[in-house]
Amino acid sequence: MSLRTPTVRALRSAPRYISQPQLSSSSRCRHLTTSRRTLSPGRSLSEEGKEPLDAVTLHRLEAARRAYYKRRSYYAGVGFVLGLVGIYVTATWAPLPGKTEKMDSGRQNDPLVVLGKERKVVIQKLGEEPEEIPDVVETGTSTVPTFPRVVEFFDDESGVIRQDDPGMVEYQLMGLGIRTVSFLGVQVYVVGMYIATEDIAVLQKVLIRKIDPTATTLVAGEKEKLRDLLLDPVTGEEVWSQILKESGVRTLVRIVPTRNTDFHHLRDAWVRSITARAQRNKEEFGDEAFGAAVSHFKTLFNRGSVPKQKELLLLRDVKGKLAVWYDDGKSGAQRVGAVDDERISRGLWLNYLGGKTVASEPARQSIISGIMEFVERPIGTVATQVHEVNV
Template identity: 45%
Template sequence: MLRPTTIRPVLRSSPRCQQCLRRSLFSGKGSSRVSQDLDLNKLNSQRRDYERHRTVFLAAGATAGIISFVYTAWKLKKALAEQKDKQKEKMAVKCDAPPIPTETFKTEAGEKRKIVVHDEDGRVIVPTGNSVVPAFPRTIDVKLPSTKEENSIAASISDKHGSEYTLVGLGVRTVTFIGIQVYMVGFYVATQDIAKLQQYLIKKINPSATTLIPAEKDALRKALKDVVEGEETWDTLLRESDCRSVMRIIPVRDTDFHHLRDGFVRSIAARSQRNKAYNDESFGVAMKDFKALFNRGSVPKKQELLLCRDEKGVLSVMFNSSRGKDLKSEVLGTVEDERLSRLLWLNYLAGSKVASEPARESIIEGVMEFVERPVGTVATQVV
């Protein structure tokens, strides 16, 4: 009996079947492309988030830096003020004499004035409110150099004109927004020339008066404080009144001539650029000569620098390097051009920006004391 035979079919794939097989094997290729696209979008989103977070972080850091800078400056200013108060207390304890009073008193007319005291030598002094330079003398004697021979030894002003100068006002010069003190400055006018100052300012308000009443004094005070009118008033007074005057500068910290010179030159240049009358060769030569006077070394604190303006406007620069009572100033040189000293004086007296606002205010109040007296009486009654 014949057994049935099992026939196993031999599967041979055709080329078409092989293609189908390949499609089945790589059927996930389309989904892989979609996955890659999704990954790129995710990366772009992450990149945008990173940039946004980075910008926020940088902005926060900059803000924190500004806040910390302002806070540190405030703390520094506060610490300097506390240190100054401690120094005043130490000086008061060490000094045998009582401290110089800085308070004011009222006159019969109800006006406030500073208390005037005397030092141990009997000289009248005026308190400054500064611990390093506590007082300025009410009057000083200045010996100007000869204008004919600049290099000669300083010669005394003739007895006819006198050599005494009377303090009009004083104040401190500060720099930077935290108010670092640089020097004390006092404005002095030749005692014999105060009558010229009185007459000009009184006639400006009331041509027929010899002294000003309170209402007229208020009008003069307002005029001198005005930016435009105040500068015009002092500019004309300096050109026409022939008043001799001195700017007395005492540093409250160690400095140098170059630093002082740069401050002077900047103020003169800023004012001269606003007026074409100063744009000539002779004024440029005067500026060059003025700069040359300060080609020197250091200026220790408490040393005296005198900027002197004579009746013709000639500027003389004098420096006292001694610490004794007998002050012998060295003449550094002179500048003949009147315009330079006038611009330098205006830097302290008037304008939109002055070197020392406290000094300008004090000078105006000092002028008020002069104009309330009859013309010509201040020279014989200086208090």
Template identity: 40%
Template sequence: MAAPTKQAMRLLSPRLQCLKHQQTSACTRQIRCVSGRYSNPTKRTVSTAPTGISSFIGSASAESQPVHNPMDIRANRLEHEEKRQYHTRRMRFAGMGLLLSMGGMVMILFNLDLDGIDQAEKKRRGQQLDASSEANARFQGKEVHVIGAGEDKRIVAQGNGENIELVETGTSSVPHFPRTIFLPSSPDSSTAASATGLIGIAPPNTPQNPGNAANQEEYTLVGLGIRTVMWIEVYVVGMYVRTVDITTLQAKLIHSVNQSASTLIPAEKEELRKRLLDPEQSREIWSDILKVPGIKTAWRMSPTRNTDFGHLRDGFVNGINARKAEARTLTSGGETEYDSEDFGQAMQSLKAIFTGGKAPKQSILILARDNVGVLDVLFQPKPSESGKQKEMELLGSVSDERIARLIWLGYLAGAKVSSPPAREGVVAGCVGFAARPVGSVETRVI
């Protein structure tokens, strides 16, 4: 047995020596690595995760990222912080996208023209509709015709033996406004007019009171514009003045620039335009025009989308509050005529008029201010499908002249007005009136 054992040991000896050599080399490398890591602190190296900003498209693959010691606490903390920031940014951007999507959906639904969609659906099904072309458009059940072109162009609605001259508004939702309208005379104002020598109720269709068979007074358009909130069209609004009061309006406008003139030359017309657009001077001019007893004026409003009285009321109240704030500024914060208890009661009366009720697209709301400052609120519902015009009804009145005065100033004077396009339209009409000699009544607005 001794000889085979010795023979086996000789055969295994080279293999044992090889294994021993490999074990010795591994130990030597481990000792050298440990000695290099901890014996010289300046040569220590720590593999950490990259601190660059991660991309939302995807992070780098695991093969391209440096390998770090899983026992390194600082590296683990940095990697965790980077991942937390990455996911936080993703959540923020996702939240912003969700909010923008919801806001866009709300705006689309708010601006959605249901009437237009309904008409398009009917047209697709072959139903007969009024064409949107100029020749087939209708106004109050009457066909609209365009006569002439350029500056001499006239738009007339003809039907039932009547011709109504129209003015383009600039929006397809409410394309036309009448150049003249007829409003009922106020019994209270007629009594006051008789006492002061002003024109009150007279026989209809006379030089003293041009009107219709119902003895309503004629009003002439001064200017119009579109009321917008942000970029959304709310309604078209136009200012009218009683036709027999145009002479008084002409005189006040002309004398605000030149006391001795009967008409304005081009340079003076430009000066009047600047004053009517200036915040301070416009307030002075219109405050003088709106003095009582004075002239009769009215605002005609037609919504471009379905709304309600509550929204319209809030717009009027905001305009009144803005003018009250301006008046308080002019008195350096002192008490004004709008701080009294009776004015507060008048405000409540105004709000009560607009309690409840709908104001659909193309309905008509009129705010009429008589010669003693009484405010009448009239409403005419949207015409029926056949185009038949419905009767106008009186919603209520406010006797305190300060209410109507502040609403008027909210559209015409001050630094910020309810509708800048409407003020510009009224200013253009006033300059056109002032360019004509006093006493010449012209119903066409330049």
């Protein structure tokens, strides 16, 4: 036993000489690293030499990483959508600054009488039985759902309302539409254009003679020709400008906001439109009188807020004078003021009727459609076929 023990120990402690090819120092390093990495198949060591991770743990860590980035993308998407919703809600519902100020008139009379609230509207066409039609027209928005088809308004020619002889003038709706702004299509107000019933024949005659100088009515093909004429960016503006300047037709523009706005916001948009047209025609609009009229127009709207569903009325008389009325829903409609220069009202009306771009394309299309109903009937018959029947 004593002889075998040293022999075994000697064998165990003896160096082992294994025949290996000669390797360079760099090759030996790579060889050692490879050996170290493949020492335990299916397991790896971290760079700091910590406990190696098995395949299951690596799979779980990878799944957790993917879930983390997926949650981040979900949160980013939800935040983007909520941001857009917040912008829309703020633009649609947030009230604009400014307080409603008392008008300079002090009148307590309400000049607007909506016939639809008290009467039915019946149309009597030639050779046909009387036909009852709705007394209101749908606007397409739930905030201001309808507009009256027929209204009455005090004759504002003198600027004074006389209690003994108010001089009511009846107006019929030609068309209406919604004014929208920004790429989100935020609704600002509903605008409707009315014409004095007594002046419809004048408008019929002018428009029909634009197509056929001897006709008293237009047929289908001629109506489409007139429609194209009025929709043309250049010719349409010229036709409307001539009608407004020379015909003496009394018209009324009724504006009801669908969101809280203010006089400054409305005024600035109108002034930009008026001045842009003036820049294109300096020969007619380049004098000092027009500049003074624009300044006076601005002062009329140097006021506070216009809450939604309240009523702003713009009246154009036979001479083209512009009168502005506002009803805040508390003290009745009050006269804000007037501008005598007819170029102001003409430029304001053209903002809805003619040119390459208008304030409300749906309103222009609706007005032209209403005109097509006028010109398809003989001149002078439209005013006589509309009757209001007391309910």
